[in-house]
Amino acid sequence: MLLNANLEKKKTMSTIIEQEKNTNGWEPRIVAFFCNWCTYTAADLAGVSRLRHAPNARIIRVMCSGRVDPQFILDAFSKGADGVLIGGCHPGDCHYMEGNYKALRRMQLLKRMLKDMGIEEKRFRLEWISASEGERVKTVINEMTEQVRVLGPLGLPKKFKDWDKELESLEQAVHGEEEAVHV
Amino acid sequence: MSDKPKVAFYWCASCGGCEESVVDLAESILDVVAAVDIVMWPVAMDFKKKDVEAMADGSILVSMVNGAIRTSEQEEMAKLMRKKSKLVIAYGSCAHMGGIPGLANQFQREEILQYVYEESPSTVNKEKTRPKMKFGINGNSVTLPIFFNVVRALDQVIDVDYYLPGCPPTPKLLKQAIEVLLSGKLPEKGAILAPDIALCDECPKKDTKPSDLKFTEFKRPHWTKIDPNTCLLAQGIVCMGPATRGGCEGVCISGNMPCTGCFGPTSRVKDQGAKILSALASQVEAKDEKAINETLATIPDPIGTFYRYGLPSSLLRRKNF
């Protein structure tokens, strides 16, 4: 029997089990970077206006969407975020003149790269939400939560662990095989 | 046997250039040989695994292991060298960050095997035969190492003391490293034995970079008539210099080729690719989404360009399936 195939089977089995474990009771975890002047203010407005929405987003306040370093997004994913949302001022309205354009340029390229890295597009979103658009904060967070829910967990930390299991699991397999041979 | 400190080189998933780079020391290799006993050096000397196994644990002063970890054999050898050595240095980009072999992390193991043994244009294999992991020859059984699904940097498999970056590391850095190690004045554990400042600092074309650079398109070196006296970024060519640790003294740049990032990021940066992406995209001229994407589309392969040497040690490590 081919060892590879055998291992493949093992792996797939285990991943299936994992997924079941993950998905029951699992809630999407979204990290949101909101700019101080527009989107964070809009989130406050949503609060003041009691616009109830999904509790799945965790907001990190930055002064400008231009401060959002692509590293933050990758780091968030690698630490277990299922989705990342960035909120900035509308084009032309940036408190810092052009920070949001810089964000736009970076995120366009990052989006492409994430796609190549097998991370579904809907897990990453850039939104212009002005200080007056509390309603929009609600809609966007609800939408994104549902879209991510459909995609299921990304669960990179978990995956990293699984990948490293490869080392031991393959080792055992080898030694198993070798013993078998030596008998 | 002499009591000269023992030094070993080993070669995992890599092109071999790293091992050969030791020879680049030219005549000063003689000083090295005079100062140390080389107990393992696959490319140049005939030592076997068993010779190393025979040594006492920690009896080797330093092992310079190059190459990424891609198979169980490499894993096994890396662990062996670790066991036998006081210090392990990840030697060269592949050991340091996964290197070129690490680009395989964009594919599933099965995809790769399938391509190599069945689909690649140069393959003739009607029966679609795959190598057996184990087979018997006149009573003895031979096993093949296992081909992992994930390519790893050395420190993702064993504990690493120092890193010597580069594809390959330059003789100068190697020499410095050996001198430091022999001097006994050991740097802080985990140190990368190269300057902690980006390449531009020592770039020969440094002064020709304008302070108001904006990109309308990115050019590819082989499609461009490169002006040897001007900053490559200023000519619209993607150069990783600003996001790459210096120390190579701009060898590629002097050869009129852009930096592709083999020295990896500075200590302040978690993800080299993300950083250069951020820096370049920030300087795109266009403002509306369509125009921006037109400019960015001139970078055909972001991963291959920004993570050429560092995919396994990047934040995402590999393509997610």
Next chain:
Amino acid sequence: MKYLSFPGCSLRSTGRAYEESIVAVAKALEIQYEELKDWNCCGATSYVSIDEMDAFALAARNLALAELQSAEGTINLVAPCSACYLVLSKTERYLEDYPNVSANVNAKLNKAGLHYNGRVEVRHPLDVLVNDYGLENIAKRIKYPLKGLKVACYYGCQVVRPFSKFDHSHYPVTMDKLVQALGAEPVDWPLKTRCCGGSLTGTTQEAGLRLNRLLLKEAQKRGADIMVTCCPLCQHNLECYQERINRIYKEKIELPVAYFTQLIGVALGLSEKELGMQRLFKKPSLEHITHPKGEMANAW
């Protein structure tokens, strides 16, 4: 520059003179003008109001064929008939703007082994002649400047509305500029784009004629010797019913109505036959149009 032509049904029936004159003028100006092979009905304005998607598919077939006929780059598909121009333009626009439409339509096209990739730009001959070829270049080739000829330019409703691709949708001037370049004098009148009656002349004729009459009367009142148009239906309406209008409304309308391309032809010195002049009911009196040397335009 190379152009594909989409004649449409009118230019093969009531509007033959239009096509003949376009082809003649294109030839004289050395413009490559080649007919779209195997073209089909544009669906006209009526089909769209019945089933938009099917109508788009019908029109899109022509766009897809155009792509087959010329290998690469943008294709200029010239549609002289206003209805064709509008329908094809609309199809082109919708296929570009609405992914669902293009998906749906292409699915239909695929059944016929066709696919539309969005390379076609639908153009009107007026646009092509004035904006691509250029008034100066036309002026250079004029043999018989139309001195003293007062021309009322009539655009009709569809060339500039709703898509004002090359001129203002309320007050177009392209044809007036052209007429000026030919040496004639465009009559300034505000009815350039008012309704000619369209198909009403065939259905609710009373209404059709009323609208029709307003145009003719005003043009004549403003001293026009001739009215030129760029739409076969307009030309037909404005030319054919003059007798009837005079009878019913006690008017004295005597106004030749030609295609703008015919007028160009005359200025270029092309023959009556080439320009299909013989097909006009009222032959424009162009006697006074003579060659600078005094010899008369060969056509007259």
Next chain:
Amino acid sequence: MHGNGHNEPMRIGFYVCHCGHNIATIVDVKALAEYVKTLPGVSISREYKYMCSDPGQELIQKDIREHSLNRVIVASCSPLLHEHTFRTAVEKGGLNPYYFQMVNIRENVSWVHTDTKAATEKAKDLARAAVQRVFHHKALETKHVKIHPDVLVVGGGIAGIHASLTLANAGKKVYLVERQPTIGGHMAMFDKTFPTLDCAACILTPKMSQVKNHPNITLWTYSEVSKVDGYVGNYKIAVKRKPRYINEELCVGCMDCIEKCIYKEGKTPDEFNVGLSKRKPIYIPFPQATPQIVVIDRKTCIEFKSGRCKKTCIEACDRKAIDFTQKEEIKEIEVGTIILTTGYQIFDASRVPFYGYGKYPNVYTSLEVERLVNASGPTGGELILRDGRHPKTVGIIHCVGSRDKNTNRWCSRTCCMYSLKLAHLLKEHTDAEVYNFYIDIRAAGKSYEEFYDKLLDENVHFIRGRVAEVSDWAVRPSEEGKLIIRAEDTMIGIVRRVPVDMVVLAVGMEPQADSQDVRRMFNISCSTEGFFLERHPKLAPVDTFTDGIFIAGACQGPKDIPDSVAQAGAAAAQALTLIDTGEIELEPNTAFVVQEECSGCRTCLTICPYNAISRDEAKQKAFINEALCKGCGTCVAACPSGAIKQNLFEDEMIFSEIDGLLKMEQSACC
């Protein structure tokens, strides 16, 4: 690059605020406080009813003293609301205010969620993030900036005039810069003003001469701001003074030179009369122009065109004020605050060709009519049409270039009222029949509606309907030689053709053609239409997002005279507040370059919107001028080798926040 860079052990004090019931009813505050106790570095974790109350603040201060806390976190409302409060409290407690961090569990949690379990989980995540974050907090100093007392006012229309006078009367030195040869702006061109019908000149010209004569006002007309450097309190301005070829000190405005110009008649369309009359190359815009100084227009002056003019003007001037050699001059000034009152331009009526402007001579814009009915206008106030006739019927078309998505979407706010005014004046001057074609009559303003009623009594006709076209297409003998206005009368639902002798187009108000350039020069934003953007539409209507720069009048949006004046006053007051405070506090969230880590790659130089980053050519490294840095952090995100850091928002802080947010509790962890 993780872990706490400091050696001292963390002693974090964490405080959960109930905010009465606002938070406590949704978030399990006890559980939250208990949970935080378990986190590394936390010394104390309490919950209290109102943290922002005095006892709440004292609680923090007491703990700082007794437990020598070195970090403080309050989980309550939005930092935008109370961050300052708590920072001050912490400072009073003897700790650097920037060791404080706030967690928003009201606006971001209790007010937007209903499920206690989920809300509490989220609160825990946010708390954990903050706890991990403060490890990296550093002691910082609050920046203070001195405010230079002088003020620059750009634009000498009614808004600029009013702002300048207000400030000057308060004893501040004002530089008023106007592009035209005279101040007065559009208002000076108007005849009478609605709804009171007092004449514009009578109320404006006194203010104009006050400006001229005020000891605190430096008036620079025929000048433009060419460069703006610096930041709030310390702006460096360059003003380009265009040569008017007249020595301003010597000229007394006697106009002899104009009289003696070799042009006996004017040849150039007169700007002030919107082209309804002609002026000579040497001229004064209008009799009450301020300053009363002649100007020579080099585009039309023979001397400049040919150099072969007799220069009779020079002979005519016994004060020898005329100087053909005059050159452009650049004035450099320093001011602390800036007020922009650059006004508006009128909509170009030829953009709607179907109204026939520029085609039919008797179609006028409202501004032209203002001049036409003005006693000092081209016709001395007699209403003579371009074809010499006196109109018997006039049609006024409202909303030309307003409320129309083909041109401008917005309502220009003033057109309804000035159309009513013009209707009144036209009747007064000609006793013509006047028809108003309107979409809605917007007469919102003190005694505006009453004015509308008055007009109705004056038998002005009002037809509610958008005009389709203006043409000379007569279908009835009665229409011959007239302009026919076609419009649907939506009140009775029929299309009407109204033949008139004169058409008045009530053109809308637009941003100045160069508003984008001005915006860029002053580092402020524009709204999508191109009007200058106020900091807050309701609560900061004359502030901009750039500290120390204020806006007033029609440059911020269409406005009538009273509103412009009111805003000008407000802007002046805002400037005064800054000036009299003497200095302002700045958040120390600026960025800085760690010199030994900078490779001098210049990436940051290209992207700083404030040119705060320059290159130390000697060291070949980037250097950030803290005073210019506004703290957006975009350079930090872009620095490819991580050599730039931002106070309060260092990478480590944000990375540890991310880590904290996502680190699941041991129990929940896989």
